[in-house]
Amino acid sequence: MPRRPMHMSEAAKAALRSAFQKLRTDLHAPKAFPPTVLEAADAAAHAPRLPDKDATHLPLFTIDLPTSKDLDQAMYLERRSGGGFRVYYAIADVAAFVAPDGALDTEAHKRIVTLYFPDGKVPLHPPALSEGAASLLPYQTVPALLWQHDLDAHGEVTASHVSRALVRSRDKLDYAGVQHAIDSGTAEEPVALLRDIGTLCEAVEAARDGISLTLPDQEVTFEDGSFRLSYRAPLAVDGWNEQISLMTGMAAARMMLDSGPGILRTQDTAPPQEVTRLRHIAQRLGIHWPPRLSYAQLIRSLDPHDQKHAAFLHEAAGALLPKSDYKSFRDHDHIPDQTGHAAIAAPYTHCTAPLRRLVDRYAGELCVAACDGQAPPDWVLAALDDLPNTMTKAKGGAADRRSVDLVEAAVLMDRVGGVFDATVIDTDEEENPPNRREGQVQMADPAVVGRVTSADVDLELGASVRVRLERAHPAFPDRERKILFSLVRE
CATH class of the missing domain: 2.40.50.140 (Nucleic acid-binding proteins)
Structure with missing residues (x-):
């Protein structure tokens, strides 16, 4: 189930440093990169594969945490002259730096994902790439996979395309700053349009019965020898920003299903008995769930700051949003029976975070090939069969869950x-x-x-x-x- 994002004060991190180190040991989290991998990263940082297309004229911007350096996505939003909107969405082109079967590629297949712990992270790629040459940092010209989505006036995507291009982000924004600028009316139009487009996309999501769970962030401090836990309400901009990523993941899935080879992120719907059980829980919690109201509609009506609503969300997320899987296919004759993602209510794939997730590099290559009308690279096709199994070995979910369990135990230890x-x-x-x-x-x-x-x-x-x-x-x-x-x- 989705976990609450966690933020810790430096004092709290210091007090739990040994516990987090033990957790990393228990999870067999990777340690320092081998010297050969670091050397390969330094070499790749100075000699990436550069595309012919130049899109550095686009004034892209990123939205992330203030301290983040591994920036996978940058965007630029504009109105179309005939009505509707255009979204430019640049994704870091990791394949421009990582050679198939080389030292960087081999190490990435061992790590699979970036592991996040409250006191730090264990990166998928060496910082020379993930926080340097391959990152969409401001005022840095880098290779990227540049998506273009055209939307109508109602927020429906009418066309999508992706190609390799050189890009140059103009600004590194953070969530709180963007929210303030939009709310105060001081945001420039490309930033202000995030609210317009995001709100429309949320309405489209609701119409298809998609589900977005919004849980408050956990804030952990350490004062007078005791840990304290509080909650911070999520910002609307978090959801609007997520809609751009979801838009791209759905477009990528459609491309793969149309072109042949692909890898999807799938999720089954919950069995009827789970829905019946949750209706019983809702009744006991005093939550009104009319017979004709869908689960997705109910979720959107709940307040995660209300204790009984939060209790229902915790149980419902695990019960009605089963674990997601990856499914790959080589052609139209082998498309899996299950192609949809229950929470998103559409076919979907991971393709927007290649600096932090291995599978996204492969999905991006498949989409570029589909748009070019070319066969995917041999190294992508060769990995398709084993890639779903590789991704199931990722420890990101375990790191999240056990970090939260550890911190919550610390909060309660003096009670x-x-x-x-x-x-x-x-x-x-x-x-x-x-x-x-x-x-x-x-x-x-x-x-x-x-x-x-x-x-x-x-x-x-x-x-x-x-x-x-x-x-x-x-x-x-x-x-x-x-x-x-x-x-x-x-």
């Missing part, structure tokens, strides 16, 4: 023995044999999830309960649960 209000969000009744004496609860304040056990009564989904915190420690082995509650009989 062991305390009694708290909570909501039952899961039980083990589907185990073999069924067990309704164990499950998960979400505390009311802070909104932390933990394992719960009941000595003599069954747990009821959606029930409001009182629980005692029996254990909370960031260094406790994961197999023993870092956070454990017991049900309090009143």
